Amino acid sequence: MTINSMDEKLLLQQIAEGSEKAFAVLVEQKWNNIYWQAITYVKSSSQAQDIVQDVFLKVWQKRKDLPQVERFDSYLFIMARNHIISALRKKTVLPLSDDALEVEEKNYLPDRALSQKTLAELIARAVDLLPQQQRTAYLLSRDQGLSHEEIASNMKVSKEAVKKHICRALNFLRSYISVHSEITTILSMFYIIMS
Structure with missing residues (x-):
């Protein structure tokens, strides 16, 4: 089942109320998008999976804010980008500037x-x-x-x-x-x- 915009708002509301079932649906639908975004930069399947897990953990921790999110795909993309930057900073000797992966929500x-x-x-x-x-x-x-x-x-x-x-x-x-x-x-x- 894919999520359309009406269903997505309802799904985000259910997650905000603590529904683990709704959260599982969201994870199933969005996992691959974040994984491919991560692996493009970190070049490691296991590290990309760790990033995806961290992103979804953060989504769950911030679930009460989800109903106010207007464009969830952009929200998720930016959250993933921040985790990727963090992973790349840990991997490199020289600090990586935010400009390296800077993507504004409007440009996604x-x-x-x-x-x-x-x-x-x-x-x-x-x-x-x-x-x-x-x-x-x-x-x-x-x-x-x-x-x-x-x-x-x-x-x-x-x-x-x-x-x-x-x-x-x-x-x-x-x-x-x-x-x-x-x-x-x-x-x-x-x-x-x-x-």
């Missing part, structure tokens, strides 16, 4: 979420096409955040081999995305036009 469009989801799917397909060693090195680096030394130890290869595997993987991913992004853009535009 549903097709942007679609393009983020499409890009994440495109990357996932490209990763699946990588040779085994390159895929393993790439995933250990991006999904688990391991250093080159840790990856070398894990894969039982030299640090130089790890660098080559990751470099080749990134080059392939860039090429694959550039070739397929035009097709994806056309398909995305078609989807938007037809929906």
